[in-house]
Amino acid sequence: MGRSWDDRVGEYVNSPRLRQRLKIGRTISSTVDGNSGTYRTEASVSKSTDCSCSCPSEYFPCKHVAALRLTYKARPRSFVDLDVVLKKIGTKEKAQLLQLIREMVVVAPTSLTALGVKGFEPLKEDDEEGYGDDFG
DSSP states (O other), X not given: OOOOHHHHHHTTTTSTTEEEEEEETTEEEEEEEOSSSEEEEEEESXXXXXXXXXXXXXXXXXXXXXXXXXXXXXXXXXXXXXXXXXXXXXXXXXXXXXXXHHHHHHHOGGGGGGGTOTTOOOOOTTOTTSOOTTOO
């Protein structure tokens, strides 16, 4: 007999498998180390139908979304609140901000797209050779 839904969700709740926990306004998200890959999961904290996960599950919402919500309910402080981070960044001087941007770009070159720089868009899953349509 297979494991119950609660058992399957429970293996993720408040576990190290839910990484990069983030809260942006009323949305929570995390990277999930799943049994068949790594997924990006997000959900509204106020609307039960507003959620998504990059896993291949046929269930909606999937166990990763359920675990994300239960983790937030049990340990909301385990999520980085972007509004708090931005408030702190807002007190920095211009030179400090430029240094932060430099460090962010080194870690994640795709962040240049937020600054309007073309050619650094994240790769799409269906890009066979790993290049976007703008490259020819």
